[in-house]
Structure formats: C-alpha cells, structure tokens
Amino acid sequence: xxxxxxxxxxxxxxxxxxxxxxxxxxxxxxxxxxxxxxxxxxxxxxxxxxxxxxxxxxxxxxxxxxxxxxxxxxxxxxxxxxxxxxxxxxxxxxxxxxxxxxxxxxxxxxxxxxxxxxxxxxxxxxxxxxxxxxxxxxxxxxxxxxxxxxxxxxxxxxxxxxxxxxxxxxxxxxxxxxxxxxxxxxxxxxxxxxxxxxxxxxxxxxxxxxxxxxxxxxxxxxxxxxxxxxxxxxxxxxxxxxxxxxxxxxxxxxxxxxxxxxxxxxxxxxxxxxxxxxxxxxxxxxxxxxxxxxxxxxxxxxxxxxxxxxxxxxxxxxxxxxxxxxxxxxxxxxxxxxxxxxxxxxxxxxxxxxxxxxxxxxxxxxxxxxxxxxxxxxxxxxxxxxxxxxxxxxxxxxxxxxxxxxxxxxxxxxxxxxxxxxxx
Numbered sequence: 502x503x504x505x506x507x508x509x510x511x512x513x514x515x516x517x518x519x520x521x522x523x524x525x526x527x528x529x530x531x532x533x534x535x536x537x538x539x540x541x542x543x544x545x546x547x548x549x550x551x552x553x554x555x556x557x558x559x560x561x562x563x564x565x566x567x568x569x570x571x572x573x574x575x576x577x578x579x580x581x582x583x584x585x586x587x588x589x590x591x592x593x594x595x596x597x598x599x600x601x602x603x604x605x606x607x608x609x610x611x612x613x614x615x616x617x618x619x620x621x622x623x624x625x626x627x628x629x630x631x632x633x634x635x636x637x638x639x640x641x642x643x644x645x646x647x648x649x650x651x652x653x654x655x656x657x658x659x660x661x662x663x664x665x666x667x668x669x670x671x672x673x674x675x676x677x678x679x680x681x682x683x684x685x686x687x688x689x690x691x692x693x694x695x696x697x698x699x700x701x702x703x704x705x706x707x708x709x710x711x712x713x714x715x716x717x718x719x720x721x722x723x724x725x726x727x728x729x730x731x732x733x734x735x736x737x738x739x740x741x742x743x744x745x746x747x748x749x750x751x752x753x754x755x756x757x758x759x760x761x762x763x764x765x766x767x768x769x770x771x772x773x774x775x776x777x778x779x780x781x782x783x784x785x786x787x788x789x790x791x792x793x794x795x796x797x798x799x800x801x802x803x804x805x806x807x808x809x810x811x812x813x814x815x816x817x818x819x820x821x822x823x824x825x826x827x828x829x830x831x832x833x834x835x836x837x838x839x840x841x842x843x844x845x846x847x848x849x850x851x852x853x854x855x856x857x858x859x860x861x862x863x864x865x866x867x868x869x870x871x872x873x874x875x876x877x878x879x880x881x882x883x884x885x886x887x888x889x890x891x892x893x894x895x896x897x898x899x900x901x902x903x904x905x906x907x908x909x910x911x912x913x914x915x916x917x918x919x920x921x922x923x924x925x
Contacts, residue, residue: 502580502587502616503904508894511903515895523882530878535850537883544846544880545887549779549838550594550621550820553602556581556831558917559788559824568829570911575602576612577914581831583616588901590891591838594621596674596820599661600631606667613668622672622714622776622818623665627654628722641679643699644692644728651699658703666708672775672818674749675703676716680723680730689726696728697741704742714749714775714818715739719756721786731755732764739773747775751822752802753782753789762801769809776818777802779841788824790833792840799840800876803848829907835897842884850875 527537556578558567572578579595586592595618597609613620627642635653640646642654654677662673679696681687704713717735720727729735732748739746748768755761768774781787781794792799809815819841825833852871859868885895894900901907 502583503901503906505892507904508588508892508900511900512889512895516889519882519885519889519895523886526879526882530850533850533852540846540849540880541883541887541890543849544842544883545590545891547842547845548591548593548819549841550596550818551582551585551592551834551838552596552598552624552778552820552822553578553582554598555821555823555825555834556585558830559826561826566826567917569916570907570909570914571917573914573917575604575609577910578602579609579612579616579618580910583618584901584906585831585834585838586616586618588888588894588897589835589838590888590893591842592834593617594619596621596624597665597668597670598624598626599657599664600626603664606664609668620665620668620670621820622674623661623670624674624676625658625661627657628676628678638678641687641692641728642677643675644677644679644696646695651695655699655702659706662703662706662708662711665711671710672712672714673703673707674714674716675700676718676749677728678722680725680727682723682725684725686725692728693734697738700738700742700746704746707745711745712775712818713742713746715742715746716749716751716754716778718751718754718786732768736768736771736773739775746773748773749775749778749818751778751780751786752791752799753778753780753786753822757782757784761798762805765802765805769805769812769815772814774815774817776820778820778822779837780821780823788822790823790825790828790840791821791837792844796840796844797876799844800847801872803844804851804872807845807848807851808853831907832898832901835901839884839897843880846880846883847875847878850878850880 530537557571572581582595627638630637636650643651645651658675707713715729715735715738717729717731718727719730735748739748750765752761765774779791781789781791783794821834821837823837856868856871859871889895
C-alpha cells in the first residue's frame with residue numbers, strides 16, 4: 502500500500518483549487534435544480550470491481566511486452582488492487598479467475614482484508630488447457646462432443662463455485678471459447694444442446710443467493726461460429742436455465758456500431774441483465790481502457806442503467822475487463838474506474854421528466870440535446886471531492902507516480918517473461 506502521508510501531501514496542494522471548482526459547479530447545478538452534495542453521495546456509494554488479471558500486462562497474438570514489477574501471483578495482484586482502491590475509493594471488490602488465482606480460501610480472505618477489499622464474481626477458465634489436465638479444450642469445453650471433456654469442464658465450474666462460496670463471492674461468470682472455425686465442423690444444434698446440458702449442471706449447483714452470469718462474444722477464438730455469439734443466444738440460455746441466470750454484457754464483445762445501449766435496455770426489460778465487463782473498442786474485442794474511444798456510448802449505457810434504478814430485482818454487477826499492452830496497468834485501471842464513475846454521474850444529471858416529454862412529443866432534436874447537456878457537464882469536481890472525503894487521492898494517477906510504488910515492487914518482484922503471445 503502507499504504511505505498515507507504521500508496522499509495527504511498531494512491532496513493538500515490540490516484541495517483549494519478543487520473546492521473552488523466544486524463550489525462553482527454546485528452553483529451551476531443548483532440553477533438546474535440539482536443538489537451537488539446529493540449527487541456526490543450517490544457517486545461515492547458507487548463501486549466497480551477490478552479484474553485480478555487486469556493488473557498484469559496483456560498482450561497480442563504476436564507478442565507480450567511485460568512491464569516492471571508485474572504481479573507474480575494472486576497475492577501480488579491483491580496488493581496492486583488494494584492500491585487502486587486506496588487511491589480512487591471506487592474499486593472495493595476484486596473478481597478472481599481460476600485457476601490463475603487458485604489459493605487457499607483462508608489465505609485469500611486474509612489478504613483481501615489486509616488490503617481493504619472484498620470479492621466479486623468468480624470467473625472459470627475452460628478456454629485454456631492447464632498442466633496435468635486429462636482432456637483438452639482445443640475443440641470445446643462445455644459443448645465438446647466428448648462427454649468426459651464436458652464433465653471435466655463442469656467440475657471445474659463447480660470448484661469455482663465452492664471456492665467463491667468460501668471467500669464471500671455471490672456469482673459465477675462463465676465464458677467459453679467454444680465454437681468452430683470451418684463450415685460443417687460442428688452441428689450447430691447438437692453443439693448448443695450440449696452446452697445447455699452442461700450449463701444446467703452448473704446452474705443446479707448454485708447456492709440459493711448466487712447468480713450465474715453467462716457471457717456472449719461475437720468471435721474469437723472461434724471465427725466461423727461461436728456457441729454463445731450474441732445477446733439473443735445469451736438471453737435464450739439465461740431463460741432456459743432459470744431465474745438465477747442472467748446475461749453479462751462485455752462492451753467489446755459486439756460488432757462495430759452495434760447499439761449496445763439498446764441491448765442493455767432489452768435485457769433490463771426482461772429481468773436478464775446480470776452485469777458488465779467495461780472496456781472500450783475500435784474494431785472488436787480490443788479490451789482498451791474504458792472511455793478511451795467512445796465515452797458517449799459509455800454514457801448512453803449508463804443512461805439506461807440510471808433510468809432503471811429502483812426497479813424490483815435490478816442489481817447489475819459492474820466490473821472492468823481490460824488488457825493493458827502499452828500503459829501501466831494500475832494507472833489504466835484507475836483511469837477506467839474514474840471514467841465509469843464519470844458516466845454514472847453524468848447520467849444522474851439527465852432531466853428525465855424533460856426527456857420523457859420530448860420522447861412522447863417525438864421531438865428528436867430536444868431529446869438528443871437533453872442527453873448531450875448532461876454528457877457535456879464536467880462532473881470531475883464531484884468525483885474528486887468524493888475521493889477526497891473518502892481519504893483517497895484527488896488526482897490518483899499523479900499521486901501514484903509520485904509514490905514510487907511501481908519502482909518499489911519492481912525491485913522485489915521477479916521479472917516476468919515476455920516472449921509468448923496471447924491476451925491475458
């Protein structure tokens with residue numbers, strides 16, 4: 502963790518300017534009938550989960566260029582995630598990926614408590630072969646033609662549930678790379694039926710207070726046909742399995758220009774929106790920093806989420822899922838967490854009564870302008886004041902760089918190899 506005196510010194514220098522900006526924004530919002538302190542309280546209460554794998558350097562299909570001080574295992578990862586929350590006060594939970602993060606439950610709980618974190622959804626991995634694994638997932642896992650391979654994949658998911666239960670998680674996220682790369686390679690219907698049969702076995706093992714999140718992805722590694730390729734198939738799966746099954750939306754898992762906010766609205770309408778993996782993309786599943794390419798789309802997603810707040814049973818999980826190839830992962834995750842908070846705060850500014858009226862009147866221009874007015878508002882002072890009052894950093898990235906944390910962990914962590922490819 503970072504010495505608190507470093508955070509306090511950085512905040513002391515920045516606080517007078519922040520208070521002036523906060524007061525000025527408060528006057529502006531007051532003229533719009535919005536109370537800035539109330540908005541700040543809602544932003545401060547919002548949290549997003551960090552993916553444990555996100556604090557390591559990612560990669561491409563061709564190469565991986567590791568950075569200094571990469572975490573060597575889950576306990577190093579939890580240290581890094583603790584620093585992110587210490588500086589942003591926005592990331593109170595970590596999402597683990599098994600077997601990458603496999604460790605005794607008691608040790609995981611103790612380390613999480615030490616760094617001030619809790620645990621979010623568990624993530625299973627049947628898209629890679631592991632050392633000593635009896636059957637390969639080269640041609641699929643939950644939908645494999647071989648019953649023994651499917652049973653192995655199901656058992657792995659059950660083990661993830663058990664570990665998650667012991668550390669306080671309440672959900673399991675299942676993503677599979679199953680599919681085909683050539684026409685005729687797989688029988689579409691039989692393959693999907695095998696997946697459903699496996700998923701039902703996993704669903705049957707869920708504790709009563711858990712949820713199962715199934716995740717769709719348009720392509721990769723199956724480029725001809727993917728078993729769970731879009732939100733429609735995902736919805737069918739969640740409907741077939743039962744009320745504890747919901748759909749997880751990864752913002753990078755859609756074709757370019759797909760209307761993701763409409764997908765979100767449809768899933769909300771039918772009670773099947775489980776949560777998100779937030780990132781950004783230009784071409785496909787780029788796993789870029791959240792808000793780095795299309796911040797307006799992120800805002801439009803949150804416009805739908807804020808509109809649905811208060812509906813019975815509405816409780817989507819929020820998590821980042823990124824691959825950092827040219828930036829410091831801690832800096833990118835802090836930046837992304839703040840961008841998600843920003844989109845949430847902007848969505849809270851939407852004049853919903855006015856918007857509804859323009860929609861009923863078919864006034865397309867004014868409806869659009871109502872959204873843009875909220876999006877154009879600089880809510881940065883609200884986010885920064887929430888951090889200051891929580892004891893976090895007014896400027897997390899600058900404070901992190903000033904702290905020397907990266908150099909300190911680089912001096913004691915072994916250098917990671919970088920010859921292989923593959924996105925983390």
